[in-house]
Amino acid sequence: xxxxxxxxxxxxxxxxxxxxxxxGIEVIAVNFTTPFFGSDxxxxxxxxxxxIKFMRQNLGQEYKEILEHPxxxxxxxxxxxxxxxxxxxxxxxxxxxxLGASFxxxxxxxxxxxxxxxxxxxxxxDKLSGYKGLIVRPLSARLLTISIPEQQKWIDREQLLDxxxxxxTRQMELAQQLGLEDYPTxxxxxxxxxxxxxxxxxxxxxxxxQAMLDSLRVLKxxxxxxxxxxxxxxxxxxxxxxxxxxxxxxxxxxxxxxxTHPGPVGLIPGREKVDNDxxxxxxxxxxxxxxxxxxxxxxxxxxxxGDTAEEFIExxxxxxxxxxxxx
Numbered sequence: 634x635x636x637x638x639x640x641x642x643x644x645x646x647x648x649x650x651x652x653x654x655x656x657g658i659e660v661i662a663v664n665f666t667t668p669f670f671g672s673d674x675x676x677x678x679x680x681x682x683x684x685i686k687f688m689r690q691n692l693g694q695e696y697k698e699i700l701e702h703p704x705x706x707x708x709x710x711x712x713x714x715x716x717x718x719x720x721x722x723x724x725x726x727x728x729x730x731x732l733g734a735s736f737x738x739x740x741x742x743x744x745x746x747x748x749x750x751x752x753x754x755x756x757x758x759d760k761l762s763g764y765k766g767l768i769v770r771p772l773s774a775r776l777l778t779i780s781i782p783e784q785q786k787w788i789d790r791e792q793l794l795d796x797x798x799x800x801x802t803r804q805m806e807l808a809q810q811l812g813l814e815d816y817p818t819x820x821x822x823x824x825x826x827x828x829x830x831x832x833x834x835x836x837x838x839x840x841x842x843q844a845m846l847d848s849l850r851v852l853k854x855x856x857x858x859x860x861x862x863x864x865x866x867x868x869x870x871x872x873x874x875x876x877x878x879x880x881x882x883x884x885x886x887x888x889x890x891x892x893t894h895p896g897p898v899g900l901i902p903g904r905e906k907v908d909n910d911x912x913x914x915x916x917x918x919x920x921x922x923x924x925x926x927x928x929x930x931x932x933x934x935x936x937x938x939g940d941t942a943e944e945f946i947e948x949x950x951x952x953x954x955x956x957x958x959x960x
Contacts, residue, residue: 638737641822643817646662649772651683652772658788665725669932670825699713699720708749709828712826715749718757726762736768737769739768743770773797775794840865848903853877856870860914865903867900869899886938902954918956920948
């Protein structure tokens with residue numbers, strides 16, 4: 634028998650996978666990714682140490698509808714936690730059916746997160762996912778309504794736990810018993826819960842409602858300036874930002890850089906065509922943050938990914954008081 638486990642690589646998801654695996658169930662770990670959250674090398678390593686198969690899946694453009702129109706609303710910022718979790722379980726359920734697995738597993742703990750991990754929210758998640766009764770939460774199972782896998786004796790309820798609340802003492806004790814080491818410390822892990830990023834994202838989607846989900850990855854980086862009502866310029870703050878902006882740039886983006894002096898990368902995302910006045914304004918902002926900022930003029934190179942053509946324009950770097958506030 635197989636089970637699909639929502640797997641972040643954090644302690645709770647590792648423990649949940651272990652508790653089910655101990656009962657002779659083959660556990661398949663799945664990690665869903667979006668521009669706002671997902672796995673890294675530590676997640677893959679954690680699954681490997683547990684001896685369970687790991688799968689990574691992109692939630693895709695469909696997730697944008699969840700983000701913009703959640704049934705159960707948002708948390709403190711732009712985080713539709715209940716709808717998001719239900720959507721991941723829906724996708725995990727589809728994977729369960731395709732792989733011939735029998736039920737779903739999560740590392741949720743009752744009361745650990747006030748909005749999304751209370752009994753009412755868990756019931757809402759189960760109903761919205763379409764797999765009510767087939768979702769097992771091993772760390773808190775004995776505090777919850779008995780699931781179908783427990784009813785059918787696929788797993789032994791007595792070997793599951795009754796953890797609740799925000800203290801992680803019992804989880805750490807269990808980790809020691811199971812020999813789990815070097816697990817990550819608890820963290821939100823989702824950019825939608827971070828106020829600054831949430832504000833940037835909401836504003837960008839208001840101004841660019843047709844933006845594709847994957848294009849939103851660039852919003853993590855740099856200083857943000859709006860050149861007009863909808864055209865965004867992102868200017869790298871450091872070399873790491875610059876490299877990320879260059880890596881994420883797509884064919885409908887513009888890349889601007891001072892050609893004669895060290896300085897940041899400027900990126901205008903999601904624009905088939907930008908007029909010369911806006912390009913000049915963008916170039917003047919990019920020059921302001923370059924080593925040419927005190928010059929009377931600066932030469933800006935403009936390129937587009939996938940296009941070998943290069944355009945050069947001369948601009949006057951903006952003075953500090955001319956630069957609009959960043960977002």
